[in-house]
Amino acid sequence: MIDLRFVREHPDAVRASQRARGADESVVDKLLAADADRRALVRRVDDLRAEQKDASQAVKKAGPDERPAVLERAKSLAAEVKQAEEELREADAALREIHLRIPNVVADDVPPGGEDDAVTLRTVGEVPAYDFDVRDHIEIGEALGAIDMERGAKVSGSRFYFLTGPGALLEFALAQLAISRAVAAGFTPVVAPALVRPEAMEGTGFLGEHDEEVYRIERDDLYLVGTSEVALAGMHSGEVLELDGPRRYAGWSSCFRREAGSYGKDTRGIIRVHWFDKVEMFSFCRPEETAAEHLRLLEWEEQFLQLLELPYRVVDIAAGDLGTSATRKYDIEAWFPSQGTYRELTSTSDCTTFQARRLNIRYRDADGRPQTAATLNGTLCAIARTIACLLEVHQQADGSVHVPAALRPWLGGVDRLTPGMTLQAAVPPA
Missing domain, CATH: 1.10.287.40 (Serine-tRNA synthetase, tRNA binding domain)
Incomplete structure (x- = not known):
């Protein structure tokens, strides 16, 4: 608050x-x-x-x-x-x-307007040109034996899926790459719970006007998280932290979103689904450090997409499209060839003291007095959506998919995924 x-x-x-x-x-x-x-x-x-x-x-x-x-x-x-x-x-x-009921105060230089008024700050990478008919990620994934939407719907309903064969291996490879990059940057890796108490949801600003997006387990009064941000923020609720610099966590969890009101938007494929796995960066710091920390989180997100060889643009989100907790938010939108446009792949938000005040997370100032801390979050890899983008951007005329060099160590060194490939070839040796 x-x-x-x-x-x-x-x-x-x-x-x-x-x-x-x-x-x-x-x-x-x-x-x-x-x-x-x-x-x-x-x-x-x-x-x-x-x-x-x-x-x-x-x-x-x-x-x-x-x-x-x-x-x-x-x-x-x-x-x-x-x-x-x-x-x-x-x-x-x-x-x-x-x-x-009052959201965080918007930063002074945030663009005005709503969803369509985000300002593009920069565009990175060349949009690929293809000399064959472009397929979407579902066509490619089904041909590779990587994605099974039909059986996902049979088992769980619409907007659920199976990742199979090379799709499952891509999930693990992306998670390994994201976590290893985060650890190298000084983040503490965390496997975070996907079920949390109401206090954690309310404290991070995901109840109230956003509760239509949230899955609730009524019998136990628990919520399924839409991001590990919720659990990571709640991890230090009621504590006084030593903050001689930002305290950073990289959380992995499954995420669940009802996607209420999004019917007709990306209903095909695994771009907008009810369940996915994600690696989330989360930072606790002093309030005066948030602007610089926000740019660092954005930089790490950009570096990750560059390793995946994906063309993208960075956008400054307009005030009317900010979440409750954010004073400012940057999205990174990657190119999706089948749609001929950029779509959100990651985002990072500066929440200043908004969440920490709700959750009573403090630090000691130079005089030893407790003060309200600040929090920031940033998606390093939303795995399902990233797989969709990888398959589309790196598709080849023969039905194969180019594997970026950064992912190859976790895929047995293979440089292409091909229909009917022997999976053993894509598994790192013991």
Whole structure:
């Protein structure tokens, strides 16, 4: 959640952020009103408790004639304190409810507008030209024996799939490459749980307006994560961290998304599915370090796509398309030949102190005082979507698929995937 003191001191900035997002400005005034009501009740409770304490002392000192009246006053004050404390609990709940509804404050130089208003910062790599009819990743994957959508739907329903043979090996190769790159960059690898408690989902901003996207296990009151960001953020909830520099994790987990409202968008294939595996970068740092850390996460994402020999562009996401927790977000969109356009492959978001404040994650400043930490996240590899892009970009006229050099160590050194290939050739020797 955003800093309440910032809202008190800069309400116009928060209203401007709401406008930029296309969100309700009136919640800012509602928050300020709820805050004022709560603070007034805090003063009232404090005053009544002081009066009650004085009355208790008066009872001890009262003479026989005064004692009944003094006792009555003490009893009356006790009832008033109880009533005021109940009103304060209700005011606390009302304040929290409205506070949670306000997303992070948008950074000043984020582009205005919505989904179609992202600004392209740079384009990297040449869009490939083909002298044959381009196939999409499902045609290629089925010919290779790498993707089975029909049986995925039979077992689990639409937007589920099997990765088989070389498709399964590509999954493992991409995961190995991503984790090894992250470890070399100083990240701690983490295999993160895919089921989390409501507090972790709420703390990272994935409930509320986003709960239609989330799978919930009602019997156990647990949620399936849409990204390991949720578990990685919650891992240090309620803790005070030593942050002499960013603390970085690379989390692997399965991810689950209902994709509510996305019917008709990429329904063919494994670009937009209900389940996929992902390697996610996550960083805890001091608030003044977030801008530089955000660019570092973006750089690592770009380096990874360059290793995969994929043409891409970097876009600065417009305010109206930012997630609840993000003050700024960069997407990397890779080229999909079958669609003749760039599609999102990875993203990275600066969440400043928004998530850490909800999750009570702090660090000690130079004077040893606890301060709210900052968090950032960045997708290093969303594996299913990356496989789709690899198959399309690197397709060959004979039905084979070029294997980028960076992946070959985890695929037995083979430089091409071919229909009917012997899988042993794509497995690293023992």
